[in-house]
Amino acid sequence: MRMEEPRMTQAPAPQRKVDRDEVFVEFTKSICPLCKTPVDAQVNIRENKVFLRKRCREHGEFEALVYGDAEEYLSSARFNKPGTISLTFQTEVKDGCPSDCGLCPEHKQHACLGIIEVNTGCNLDCPICFADSGHQNDGYSITHEQCARMLDTFVASEGEAEVVMYSGGEPTMHKHILDFIDLAQTRPIKNVILNTNGIRLASDKRFVAELGKRNQVPGKSVNIYLQFDGFQERTHREIRGRDLRTFKQRALDNCAEAGLTVTLAAAVERGLNEHELGAIIEYGIDHPAVRSVAFQPVTHSGRHVAFDPLDRLTNPDVIKLIGEQRPGWFQKGDFFPVPCCFPTCRSITYLLVDGEPGNRTIVPIPRLLHVEDYLDYVTNRVLPDTGIREALEKLWSASAFMGTTTTEEKLRATAKALDCADDCGIDLPQAVKDLNDKAFMIVVQDFQDPYTLNVKQLMKCCVEEITPDGRLIPFCAYNSVGYREEIRTAMSGVPVANVVPNALPLQERLADTPYGSKTAAKEGPR
Numbered sequence: 001m002r003m004e005e006p007r008m009t010q011a012p013a014p015q016r017k018v019d020r021d022e023v024f025v026e027f028t029k030s031i032c033p034l035c036k037t038p039v040d041a042q043v044n045i046r047e048n049k050v051f052l053r054k055r056c057r058e059h060g061e062f063e064a065l066v067y068g069d070a071e072e073y074l075s076s077a078r079f080n081k082p083g084t085i086s087l088t089f090q091t092e093v094k095d096g097c098p099s100d101c102g103l104c105p106e107h108k109q110h111a112c113l114g115i116i117e118v119n120t121g122c123n124l125d126c127p128i129c130f131a132d133s134g135h136q137n138d139g140y141s142i143t144h145e146q147c148a149r150m151l152d153t154f155v156a157s158e159g160e161a162e163v164v165m166y167s168g169g170e171p172t173m174h175k176h177i178l179d180f181i182d183l184a185q186t187r188p189i190k191n192v193i194l195n196t197n198g199i200r201l202a203s204d205k206r207f208v209a210e211l212g213k214r215n216q217v218p219g220k221s222v223n224i225y226l227q228f229d230g231f232q233e234r235t236h237r238e239i240r241g242r243d244l245r246t247f248k249q250r251a252l253d254n255c256a257e258a259g260l261t262v263t264l265a266a267a268v269e270r271g272l273n274e275h276e277l278g279a280i281i282e283y284g285i286d287h288p289a290v291r292s293v294a295f296q297p298v299t300h301s302g303r304h305v306a307f308d309p310l311d312r313l314t315n316p317d318v319i320k321l322i323g324e325q326r327p328g329w330f331q332k333g334d335f336f337p338v339p340c341c342f343p344t345c346r347s348i349t350y351l352l353v354d355g356e357p358g359n360r361t362i363v364p365i366p367r368l369l370h371v372e373d374y375l376d377y378v379t380n381r382v383l384p385d386t387g388i389r390e391a392l393e394k395l396w397s398a399s400a401f402m403g404t405t406t407t408e409e410k411l412r413a414t415a416k417a418l419d420c421a422d423d424c425g426i427d428l429p430q431a432v433k434d435l436n437d438k439a440f441m442i443v444v445q446d447f448q449d450p451y452t453l454n455v456k457q458l459m460k461c462c463v464e465e466i467t468p469d470g471r472l473i474p475f476c477a478y479n480s481v482g483y484r485e486e487i488r489t490a491m492s493g494v495p496v497a498n499v500v501p502n503a504l505p506l507q508e509r510l511a512d513t514p515y516g517s518k519t520a521a522k523e524g525p526r
Helices: 070-079 144-158 177-185 199-203 205-214 233-240 245-258 274-286 315-325 386-395 405-415 428-433 475-480 483-492 506-511
Strands: 023-031 038-046 049-056 060-067 113-117 161-167 189-196 221-227 262-268 290-297 346-356 359-364 439-445 463-466 472-474
Touching: 023 049, 049 070, 060 070, 113 144, 144 161, 144 177, 144 189, 144 463, 144 472, 161 177, 177 189, 177 205, 189 199, 189 405, 199 205, 199 245, 205 221, 205 245, 221 245, 262 274, 274 290, 274 315, 274 359, 274 439, 290 315, 315 346, 315 439, 386 405, 463 475, 472 475, 475 483
Parallel strands: 113 161, 113 463, 161 189, 189 221, 221 262, 262 290, 290 439
Antiparallel strands: 023 038, 038 049, 049 060, 346 359, 346 439, 463 472
């Protein structure tokens, strides 16, 4: 009997580990964009872009692009200025960020800019509106008494406040808007910004003249923050719902006649109007009323067009587009992060402008002064002139608006330190002398939405919504977490979805304060 030899078996090939296709940066917290529940999140880098990934137990996983240049994201950390503590806090720490706004004692920065939304009604129903304003039945308008108390809340927190912005809705529709500006000017608040679509400014020259008078009050200013998204009819119809080009032109001309300084504020959406950035800057430089432009990648909260969270516009994308569209004017390195907020939230540059339309010489100030040396808080270099650092901190700030006394003073202080080579193209001593006419500001601001919210950034926010119940709520939390819906429900008496989970109902907050909801003027449909 033949014995069968044992059969040789081949050993399995060793398994090989595979590297991930991304670099893990940090662990943080965010919210579910659907139910607004706080969730764990992580920040990752792949293909030189920064992404936020999170998972909700009920709704699954979400991921969004948060910064289009990973190298700049990481290097921006050196511009993170230590925060300043507010004089007062309005809430206690109970559940942690973002559920305890605000401001709570764990918040890392005071309010550079306070926002008061005077109403929810609007003479437009824009397809893109993070505030979801318009002709809804859950509208409200604040009263004279409420506005006064909101301003007092801001002053109590800040002492001498730099800037308050009146917004909405459309604030020029409020019958007391001029009185509200007067209320601010009788308090230690230096500057008022009116955030508007410009329709009333285009059609009511008497109203514009009244704004101009208030801009002449000694030590105070009134400036206009005008929606201005581009020049093509498609841009206007898809962002604002109607063609407003004629209104914008008339509004600007009326502001120039009244001596008002204007910032053009452009909502920028991927695939819609990102090709118009250079033209907006050039138009602004050429118009006598305009001294600055603010570009804001669309915040995908409230009403917005369909979008892909993985293919949204971010600050470095906008800055790159500006350089591509006006290559003779801009280059990499002309913009620097704003240190008072989280440095990836906002970037700014200032320009010296000379010449006539069609023959302009444009020189960004960062090419004439090593801005990064003064705003580097990690290396912390010892520099010879600390006054320049203080001036630059005010210029690279959320409170910086052209037309305000503080910004003009700090620009002049900075200009004295500028170094202009022979090929600069501008007579620098004359430019310094004529700084009010020759300086121009460009801001790029990416506000967080429910897809991109990162509490690490939120805790450093210095743009605060002032609410009727006496809180200062970080702007991105107000629009993303559910606080806007909470306020609207209480003020209008009409339930609004997505109230902050586990938050004390606003009706209970109001019941124990002088803001009582019975004093709120229900706005209703228009």
